[in-house]
Amino acid sequence: MVCTVLIAYWQSLIFIEEGTSFVERVLKEETIQRTFEKGSLTTVHALIASARDTQVNLAPMFRDLNLPTFEEELVQLISFPTRLAHALLRSRLDYARRVTDPDVLIIDQMLDDFRLAIGLACTLKRQYEAFLLPDPGGNWNLPGCINQDYDETLLDTLKMFFKFIHWKLKSGTKDIYFRETEVLEAQWATFNDVSMVVEGGATLVAEQIWFVSSFLDRR
């Protein structure tokens, strides 16, 4: 029973066919996603950092030699991970919107997926935004590489995240009946991340927590 439900969930995500997008392939392959997380936060990150150090520290010599900056490559390289994280958030959101009255197991699974996607999106934004900060000497000045509605999608995802928490609390399963606050507290790191990184995140978190806790009070 449990197995068939989970398999159905996975099958709905897995559709390896001609014409699937890259995001879909990443979603259905846990290993690719892990690879992406590690790659974008370590290797690519280190590469961009060294490019910035070079461009800033050797700027006078770059001018002497009339060397172009790395901007063209850097913009692509910086925007790719955030774009992928953004697309991952959207896919999760699209799927969640299609779910009605899910099973508790699916709720748990989706909570995990959402937490991961939100965490990655926040971390990437924090790291790559730090890269975009111009240096005082004016030798590092990149255009914005992060999508405009990145934040909006992130907030939408967080709303959906709270919806799942709400569903979970509402489900009235015995094993969480006396541990409702724990369910909320378990996601505290995610709430913090969004509040710190996204404008309006803190307000949203406050609202939603108030909503959920008032729901719990009313019961």
Add this chain to the structure above:
Amino acid sequence: MLVTASGPRLLLYTRPYMPRHIPTLYSHPERDNGVNENDPGDQWSSTAAHAPFGTPPAMSSLKLRAKQRSPTAFATSPGNALITPPIPPPPPSSSSRYSDVYAQFVRRYRSRPAPFEDPRDDPEVTALRRVGQFWEDDSDEELARNGADFDSRDRHSFHFDTDNIEHLSIEQRERLEWQSMLASVLDGDVLKSEKSRIQVALQKSANAGNNRHLDIWLGIRAKLRGRPVQEERRILEERKLHLVDRVVGEIMQFRVQHAPGFPSAFHQVNVVLQHLDKIQSFYPNLKAFHLDKPATALPEFQTRCDTLITWTTILGSLRQQLTIFRKWTGSETLDVTAPSSEHGVYSVNSLLAVFDFY
């Protein structure tokens, strides 16, 4: 000049061993004066009986070193006793025993003059050697002469020291000299001279090694090009003449040209760096390159080269990373949501293989 250098040194060597023989300290400079007539002996005048202790500041380290060896330690420590078994610490009054001790010392000393015969450039060592020779000369004199000579010497010394130097026998003085020699041995001066000798030898062998490396390098170069070594050497010299200065000039003048007709900056930089590689390949190592063309050792040139190399390395790895992303996403524009048309090529396994280097 030489005497002024060795005089205080002698004193320093002798000083710590004979606090009870302070007057004998002056016998050494006195003899210095005797040997080198032109040296002013004023500083050893009787009024300046303690002047030698006002040693020049330059000698303070030696003095310090000498001080660490207390006279009692010298007399009683078993290690030193082993070195000087036939010579017990001298009681100042028993002059009769000295002749015996002195004979032993002469035998011992003259039988192994080796440590002082090595030619050395080290000024300290030569100074030490001078002391040794000086002592040897004196000892020869001592051996050749008899008591009458002693008298004249005593008279000479009397002139300088009115207090108690007159009652010192020649044996006592010789013993003090011997002690100074022993002090220098114990202080490691002989070891130092050996070390410098080994260093010189090592340097020679290192030079020989360098030459051998150069020969091997040239030989391999010739072999790879199928030429005799002589011809290779000649061609190498010719190409150096032709190319090196030109390329160095090219790098110093280099500026990326952004005009439409020119190739990309990446290409331009790589061409220049290839030229640099080429001329550097004419030398067995960078040191030889810098020695041959001092202009290339200047920071201006080095910074230019470093900047060009860094620039091309960074740009290369950025592009490589982008290529990996393109292969990974299967999209030239890295569009992650575009449906993949060549999905068959990028199976899950190949995707993972692409990222294996992580």
